[in-house]
Amino acid sequence: MLRIVESVARLQSFSRAADEVCLSVAAVSAAVARAEQDIGLELFERSTRSVRLTPLGDHFLPRIRLVLTQYDGLVGDFSETVKHRRGKVVVGCLASIAVRVMPAAIARCRRQHPDIEVRIRDAEAAAVYEEVAATGTDFAIVGAFKRRPELRFEPFFHDPMVLICPSGSPLAKRRRVGMAQLAGEDFVSMSAETGVRAVLDQRLGPLHERLKIAHEATQLSSVIGMVEAGLGISLVPRLAVPHFLPPTLSAVPVTPVIKRPIGLLRRRDRPLSPAAQAFFACVREAFDDVRAGT
Secondary structure: OOOHHHHHHHHHHHHHHHHOOOOHHHHHHHHHHHHHHHOOOOOOOOOOEEEOHHHHHHHHHHHHHHHHHHHHHHHHHHHHEEEEHOOEEEEEEEEHHHHOOHHHHHHHHHHOOEEEEEEEEOOOHHHHHHHHHHHOEEEEEOOOOOOOOEEEEEEEEEEEEEEEEEOOOOHOOOOEEEEEEEEOOOEEEEEOOOHHHHHHHHHHOHHHOOEEEEEEEEEEEHHHHHHHHHOOEEEEEEEHHOOOOOEEEEEEEOOOOOOEEEEEEEEOOOOHHHHHHHHHHHHHHHHHHHHHHH
């Protein structure tokens, strides 16, 4: 409506303004009348030959133009943000993903979208879920944990569990280890507030009923360190295994195959921003590289 008023004021003609804004003369006249009604004063003096601003209309015209300029600038900023994917993205993730996948995703994003700033907050599953629920992060890349009605989990990758054991253990010499062969071994477990523990409890039943839990830890790096120190064996996600496993440790596939679902976690009522969508696409591509073994 204000754009129509500005056009009529500048062109001093309802018909020429109608051509400019691609409306009928009647529609332009009605829009000006509606603006005058909303404002509570007449903006134009009309005659059969001309249209010109009233003194009050002339007084307010610069403000109308300022509002239109600010609006056009805002629309332009939105358009540039969507087109060029600009902005800051805060992403929550598990520590194992932060180490193995996120660096590649960030590097890919920097090449494709240099105007996107990415910040990573890595923590255990319970803390990451809380961050997303409290809108402290735009989204998170996590394993399936506890269902919450305000959150949506969309899996796109499955990370298999492997046995980590000392290289001198008889288990390290096997091509694949069955669950029954772990009975009686000291087991280093992830703590109950972690997603890895939730997956194992779901697939195996409560761990304490199947395995001899000797130690617990919250971080996967701590679990691997305990195994390296000879305190027991453990089941960890493949992504948690260091690229260069120390020669004192071995990673062995297990049967039955147990996989940790990895997916996008976000609030149901909060759509991803264009920048967040662009970075998530880079995350998916990084996981595709992991799946392909590159």
